[in-house]
Amino acid sequence: MLLRHTSKEVKEREGLTINPAKTCQPIGAMYAALGIHGCLPHSHGSQGCCSYHRSTLTRHYKEPVMAATSSFTEGASVFGGQANLLAAIETIFSVYEPDIIAVHSTCLSETIGDDLQQITRKARDDGKIPEGKHVIFASTPSFIGSHVTGYSNMLTGIAEQFAVSTGVKKNQINIVAGWMEPSDMREIKLLSKKLCVKIVLFPDTSDVLDAPQSGKHVFYPKGGTTVAELQSTGDSIYSLALGPISAEPAAIALEKKCKVSFETLDIPIGLTATDRFIMTMSEVANVNVPDEITEERGRLVDVMADMEQYLYGKKVALFGDPDQLLPLTEFLLDLNMKPTHIVSGTPGQRFEKQMRQLLDERSPETNFRNGLQADMFLLHQWMKNDPVDLLIGNTYGKYMARDEDVPFIRFGFPILDRIGHSYFPNVGYSGSLRLVEKILSAIMDRQDRDALEEKFELVM
Amino acid sequence: MEANKIYPDPSKVREELIQRYPSKVAKKRAKSIIVNDPEIIPEVQANVRTVPGIITQRGCSYAGCKGVVLGPTRDIVNIVHGPIGCSFYAWLTRRNQTRTESLMDANYIPYCFSTDMQEENVVFGGEKKLKVAIQEAYDLFHPKSIAIFSTCPVGLIGDDVHAASKEMREKFGDCNVFGFSCEGYRGVSQSAGHHIANNGVFKHMVGRNNTPSEGKFKLNLLGEYNIGGDAFEIERIFDKVGITLVSSFSGNSTVSQIENSHTADLNVILCHRSINYMGDMMETKYGIPWMKVNFVGAESTAKSLRKIAEYFGDEGLKAKVEEVIAEEMPKVKAIIEEILPRTTGKTAMLFVGGSRAHHYQDLFSELGMTTVAAGYEFAHRDDYEGRDVLPKIKVDADSKNIEELKVLPDPELYNPRKTEAELEALKEKGLEINGYSGMMKQMTKKSLVVDDLSHYESEKLIEIYKPDIFCAGIKEKYVVQKMGIPLKQLHSYDYGGPYTGFEGAVNFYKDIDRMVNNPVWKLIKAPWQKAGATNGKSKGLKASYVTQ
Incomplete structure (x- = not known):
């Protein structure tokens, strides 16, 4: 027996969690950020967080999972992590050349009280962010919610920090993907194509975490929602959030910032959830469902x-x-x-x-x-x-x-x-x-x- | 290095590795990238902070303490005090195998325990919840020991895990509860956690049971974590030779073995980095010498067995060791002779751990392969340059924060197992008593040594050297393989192993042979991507409808 100490008798517990059915926020934030093209996730905390998250995602996908860390030591924990994050931003742009750095916090930086908005603003003011490049952030304290919350918080950060409303509507629908696999995201895109609905799907980890063997390591694989696409979400006619917990907050943020109305659906797993997805798509885009x-x-x-x-x-x-x-x-x-x-x-x-x-x-x-x-x-x-x-x-x-x-x-x-x-x-x-x-x-x-x-x- | 292969000029490689860094970073990294000379070993910068933003292999102090050292002992309930993630990620991921004698014996390794700290615990303190969790663990399992591990926020909010542990230990009376201040931000890597773990195990476990252990040749196996069953193979060999293993630190170990470990007469150390503190402290307190050995590699295993026999100085044991080697070696030889033609002349790179990057070079050399570059993830200068360098190591602010226990000879139990003269005589015979000569002495001239290799440097090295195999961990595995180079994981062994001892060597030979000669690496290009392929060129048929 592997779990030989698990007794039949259920006793209520208040302090001890045993064999958790969840993990912590930052890994969700890291996963969400990987679905943005040209983006390097960055963990603002101790090295271990980044290492553990990368390891877990790598084991899950059998794919490269690139992410950087602020490498906190005791000094940073006492004096705050601003210096570490500023140094990290400089190093990352010169060595790894991403279009975007997506910073998420950890329980350590949250407990210290590091303000990511203030630090990233300082980075911009100090000229550490090259022209045309972006540093976005999300607060993802590990002591609130779970990995799902972290995914949701990073998505919300992405929506808030990229979406722009130009005043001219675009004939497209946003699909905010709840936590799903690259394969699921690919399927959502395929279904939308079959329905002849133009969508912006974000995040999109297909062609990132299912990259082909080509003999080369492509640091920023071809997949992922692009900055241009993300910016355009503010002009979309409607948003569908697939997942009340993991996706809806990003749709709310879009509505607040750019007045894009939204509707929340379940992730289309199973017959009736898929029925609702197809019906809604057909209604909001005013298209007939094809025989296919x-x-x-x-x-x-x-x-x-x-x-x-x-x-x-x-x-x-x-x-x-x-x-x-x-x-x-x-x-x-x-x-x-x-x-x-x-x-x-x-x-x-x-x-x-x-x-x-x-x-x-x-x-x-x-x-x-x-x-x-x-x-x-x-x-x-x-x-x-x-x-x-x-x-x-x-x-x-x-x-x-x-x-x-x-x-x-x-x-x-x-x-x-x-x-x-x-x-x-x-x-x-x-x-x-x-x-x-x-x-x-x-x-x-x-x-x-x-x-x-x-x-x-x-x-x- | 072999004369028949042309290697790049290492000093030029070094320049290329740091070229892209901002100047301050380049200056720092340059001190950790060294061209080796085994005769006059150059200084390597090690155990220093990783530059923020650099994609590093390193983890944290908690990982070194709970994950590495304490994780493998099966009958301790390890409660992680902190938000859920830290406990979740260290749950079963290190492959520490363990074998109980019966289904009744305690084994908590498949379990994950956490206080799942919430926001209110961070704001108002988490000690109360911690004590409730300890009580619940005690009520549910009645374990011999409960260990508490502090994660980052715990240190900041000031929860006193030691006081909470003490209170509960005294309350229970029959359960040893103790804590570790192994917050992830301590030190610069896992290494700090090893040291913290050594201190805690020494303080709270070693020496609690003075019952004399049985056996004529009694030793402890230090720095062996039974990944993939490595300790099982060593145990098999010890059994055959007639050596009594009192305790391992900590693969396949139990609380009572560790508590009784001070009754052994020798400590043999495998992973110097993670456990040398224990060797030193046990020597000072109990008079047990420690000796560096290596059970990775068949020849190294034989050599280490001979050293142990030499230490005990018993002719019977020496004869038995020779008998066992004579029995085991032919099986190994038969396999390696078959494999050698397919592996000889190939090259390897090893960037892993604090000991493995050294010891696995023995296996590659048995395979006729050359290690062109190697380095550790979290080692110190002594692991590279040898312990002679210890007095010269500057203790920086990060290391200063890690407690050095003040250990004195135990008034009753101190009993030097060998006299000074005997130890000197053993050293004369080449035994590494209380010593370790490090990795660089064994590596060839002009090979490259890189500490805390970054992702960027690893890609550059691969581009320049095109090694036949790269050894690292899970985070590097698929990056390197995307480049068309097989990567052998030396933390998890790619879920294979064991790789120690005689049987382990055979497993390793076979795995490396399979990996470097796998036909898949030649299948990467599609037929239409190859030079001169007829991609889109018509065979003369009228097939324009295809594109309509």
Whole structure:
């Protein structure tokens, strides 16, 4: 037993988090900044933060993840990190030549009280930022929220600091991407193309964190939303925020600054969330949904109908981030499965309310908790009390899956031990079809493994 | 270096590496980029601050303390006091394997414990929450030990983890609770954390159990963290030879082993950087000499075993060691002879750790490969130039902040295992007793030594030297591979290993052979990208519809 000390008896905890279903803000900020073309994320704190975030993102993507650090020492912690950040900006522009440096704070610089706005202004005043180059920032204290909050804060910073309203509207729609994979972003772009809707997607990590092997290391890969595109978001006719937690704050910032109205949708994971996405796109852009997309949808529903017997009533435990968990839970319910236990370390009443509402309507007996101590230890204890047929979550779930001998699907962040998530989407109808395929394979492989010899089926 | 290969002029390379830096940065970096001379070892600037903005391999003090030194001991509940990230990132990512005797034995390595500090804890203090967390850990698991690790904000807001630990330790009575002030901003790299960890383990663990350990030849294995099962292979060899391992620091170790470790008669040190403090302190307090050994490389393993036998001075042990070497070596030789033709003459670069960049050169040399450039991520000058340089090292402000424990001989337990004369005689025989001659002595003349290599410098080095393999860590892995050069991770071993001992050497030979000769590196260019390819040139068929 790998997690041999996890007891069945659940005791409420107030101080200790065990096996967290979240991590801290700055890694989300780093990920978001990688979706901007020519951008070098910069961690304003100790070296360890930057090293840990780069390592985790690298393990998740098996790709280069470049980012710099203010390399705080004890002196900087006492006297403030301004000198470090100013030196860093100078060094970075001369050595690594980015178009943009996206600075995020850490628990250290936040506790000290470094003011990123003031320091970056000073950098500009002191002539440390070359003509045409940008330094943007976001406050991402690790002691508030989670990695999702950091992603959202950096996106908001990007929107606030780049969007410009020229007074002339552009015939385009902003899509603010909630935390999703490069593959998902690619799929959103593809669906928009099929709908003939011109979009500005930001951030966009496709062609950044799924870069091809070319024999060269391209420091700033060809992907990522460009500065020109970001500036133009202020002139777009509308914004769609995909993800209430990770994307909406950036859309609000755009509305405030440039009066671009917005609507918030779930990340289109699963049939009905994708339906809402397609319908909204069709309405706001005034386009007909092409047969191609209707047929894609039809193929997904076809599989759901044909294989329903293997899905019905199967109990699922899941953990991860709010903007993924909500549509995923809805999809599991559409598949006639039974989401049984759900945890997310990311705090927030809005998510709690939305999830409760969904569950109250369709699955009131589900165990659900988010925020402090809503961790994998609790989830595991719930699984011991009420066993499930399937576990869905990030790589850390494999320890519970092995101990409890439960089929396991990797979904979310981070996935450290498999590839695929950066190449094959989970969003849209085709992404949802991939999810159903994964779910079916996991369940049916288990049936094959456990079947008595005389009950072993050829055709399923 | 080999005469048949033309290498670039290292002094010119050095110039090229620093050319692009702002002048102040260039001046600083120049002192850390050195052309080696094993005869007259030049000074290398090491263990100094990384310039802000430079993309460095380095991590933080917390990583060195919790991640490296304390992480591998399986029955300590390691609670990280701070926001959630620090504990999350150090959760199982270092591959410290551990093997309990039964399912009943404690093993907390697969768990991640944190106080998940929130804003109100930063504002009003986090000690209260910390004590609640310690109590909950105690109630849930009843561990022998609970260790507390401070992250950056803890030091700033003034939470006293030591006082909280003491209070809880006294309250429990049967659980040793102790804290580490290993905030990420301390020192200039992981190295500060190693030192802080050594101090804490020495103060709070070593010497708590005086039961004499059994066995004739008793030693501790210091600076071996059982990544990929390295310690298992060394344990296998020790068992075969008849050496008793009292405790490891800290791969595959337990609390009670460490508490009893002062009953051993020798400390052997693998990773000098991370654990030499422990060797020195145990020598002073208990009279146990330490000796530098290396179990990376088959020849090095044999040599180290002979040194240990020499130390104990027992003819029976010496004979047994020879017997084991004679039994193990032919298997290794058979494999290396088969592989050698495919690896000989190839070149390697190693930029990793505080010891690995040195020791893995032995394995490459067994493979007939030359190390053209190497350097450490967080080492000090003594790891490069040898411990003779210690008195000459200037202690700067960053190092001064790391506590040096004042250790005195224990009034009851101090017992010099060897007399001064005996130690001198052993040194005469070439044993590195309480000494380490460093990396540079072993590297060839005109090879390049670079401390705290930056990303920019690594790309330049690769462009100039085009090595056949580059060794570093996860952050460098895919950058280098995008350049068409295989990268061997020497922190995580690319999830393989073990690489120590005889079996480990064989694993390494096979992995390197596979990597440098993998056909994938020749598949990077598409057929239509190759010189003279018919990209878009018609074969004479009328196929214009394709473009319509």
